[in-house]
Amino acid sequence: MALIVQKYGGSSVADAESIKRVAKRIVDTRRAGHDVVVAVSAMGDTTDELLELANEVAPIPAPRELDMLLSSGERISMALLAMAIHSMGFEARSFTGSQAGMITDSQHGAARIVDVTPVRLREALDEGAIVIVAGFQGFNRDTRDITTLGRGGSDTTAVALAAALDADVCEIYSDVDGIFTADPRVIPKAQKLDHVSSEEMLELAANGAKVLYIRAVEYARRHGVLIHARSTFSSAEGTYVLGEGMKNPREAEGAVMEEPIVAGVATDFSQAKITVAGVPDVPGKAAEIFKIVAKSGANVDMIVQNVSATGRTDISFTVPKADAAAALKALAGDQTEVGFQNLIHDDQIGKLSVVGAGMRTHSGVSATLFEALSAGGINIEMISTSEIRISVVLRDTDLTEAARTVHTAYGLDGDSDATVHAGTGR
Numbered sequence: 001m002a003l004i005v006q007k008y009g010g011s012s013v014a015d016a017e018s019i020k021r022v023a024k025r026i027v028d029t030r031r032a033g034h035d036v037v038v039a040v041s042a043m044g045d046t047t048d049e050l051l052e053l054a055n056e057v058a059p060i061p062a063p064r065e066l067d068m069l070l071s072s073g074e075r076i077s078m079a080l081l082a083m084a085i086h087s088m089g090f091e092a093r094s095f096t097g098s099q100a101g102m103i104t105d106s107q108h109g110a111a112r113i114v115d116v117t118p119v120r121l122r123e124a125l126d127e128g129a130i131v132i133v134a135g136f137q138g139f140n141r142d143t144r145d146i147t148t149l150g151r152g153g154s155d156t157t158a159v160a161l162a163a164a165l166d167a168d169v170c171e172i173y174s175d176v177d178g179i180f181t182a183d184p185r186v187i188p189k190a191q192k193l194d195h196v197s198s199e200e201m202l203e204l205a206a207n208g209a210k211v212l213y214i215r216a217v218e219y220a221r222r223h224g225v226l227i228h229a230r231s232t233f234s235s236a237e238g239t240y241v242l243g244e245g246m247k248n249p250r251e252a253e254g255a256v257m258e259e260p261i262v263a264g265v266a267t268d269f270s271q272a273k274i275t276v277a278g279v280p281d282v283p284g285k286a287a288e289i290f291k292i293v294a295k296s297g298a299n300v301d302m303i304v305q306n307v308s309a310t311g312r313t314d315i316s317f318t319v320p321k322a323d324a325a326a327a328l329k330a331l332a333g334d335q336t337e338v339g340f341q342n343l344i345h346d347d348q349i350g351k352l353s354v355v356g357a358g359m360r361t362h363s364g365v366s367a368t369l370f371e372a373l374s375a376g377g378i379n380i381e382m383i384s385t386s387e388i389r390i391s392v393v394l395r396d397t398d399l400t401e402a403a404r405t406v407h408t409a410y411g412l413d414g415d416s417d418a419t420v421h422a423g424t425g426r
């Protein structure tokens with residue numbers, strides 16, 4: 001008998017029919033003899049709808065009240081799910097985040113979990129009940145207020161519960177079959193991975209893959225939680241996300257696992273490029289520029305500086321499209337002090353990243369990327385690397401074709417199209 005934590009995303013509990021299907025899945029796990037703790041998201045687009053409502057009554061909703069409002073979405077789904085399980089003849093009890101002992105800091109809308117005290121959950125489990133917990137929410141001890149963990153926060157709830165309860169596995173259910181070598185909507189030949197290391201998963205998520213939330217993967221990595229990302233709509237195995245020293249459970253059962261050099265290709269259309277042109281090429285200018293950008297709240301990703309022939313240089317960097325306006329405004333305001341000549345805003349870029357822990361030990365991984373892009377006649381505008389990642393910035397209109405070419409070049413293409421997996425991942 002194991003203790004299994006399961007998380008169901010909004011798309012898995014979008015309506016009454018879906019809730020009943022999830023209830024059956026939970027009951028089946030219970031029938032197999034396991035203890036089950038479930039973290040559930042709000043039904044379908046509930047959180048977005050509540051956010052819209054809030055914005056209709058107030059241009060800037062009070063953060064405390066916004067968390068009161070948004071946390072109600074998960075209370076609806078948790079109670080309905082518990083009812084559905086009851087009517088199937090099983091004991092189930094739902095708990096809000098605060099009842100479940102999900103203690104956070106006081107940052108409304110982006111609270112961090114600081115402690116989990118699942119006393120009531122243990123009691124319920126000891127009494128043989130299935131436990132249902134509202135995802136995405138917690139409680140701050142100082143303010144005694146309800147908090148939320150940030151969009152997509154139910155993944156983190158599930159992982160934190162799995163850590164606190166020392167669960168055997170944390171299953172994250174959504175409408176996709178697992179983690180793929182690429183987004184199947186961009187690359188139809190993408191294949192599902194049997195497993196991926198948590199460090200690769202973090203790089204993929206940070207560079208555009210949307211199946212699992214970064215905070216949840218980080219939490220799992222820190223606390224040694226085994227994640228199994230899988231689909232609500234099929235019983236097939238999904239993808240295991242392995243922390244340091246963890247083994248794919250299927251390997252223990254005798255399956256042979258190959259370790260590819262490259263785990264996946266991520267695509268990101270969400271960045272914009274800003275070029276500060278004609279910057280005086282003297283010490284201290286980069287510091288001035290990036291201090292201004294940081295103060296505007298923009299999150300800088302890649303940076304490139306050109307060689308200067310004339311005593312002036314161009315500095316280009318990327319930021320999320322949503323941050324670009326603020327960064328440009330801040331820079332324009334300080335143009336005379338910094339002494340640059342002009343600003344260029346380009347939001348027609350795409351970022352392609354290749355991620356794989358095998359890069360540490362294999363040479364030629366970047367050469368494969370550049371050869372593939374060159375053969376496709378695709379121009380590279382920026383390059384950056386980490387120990388296990390290579391990223392390039394391209395024209396956005398080139399990104400899809402480039403990603404396909406590169407996916408093929410690394411031998412990642414599957415035999416058939418993965419078109420059935422085109423869910424949202426939530």
Ligand code: ASP
Pocket residue numbers: 009010041042047048073135136150151152153154155
């Ligand atoms: N319902 C919340 C959201 O939509 C939390 C979650 O789905 O994980 O962001």
Ligand code: MG
Pocket residue numbers: 009010041042044047152426
């Ligand atoms: Mg949701």
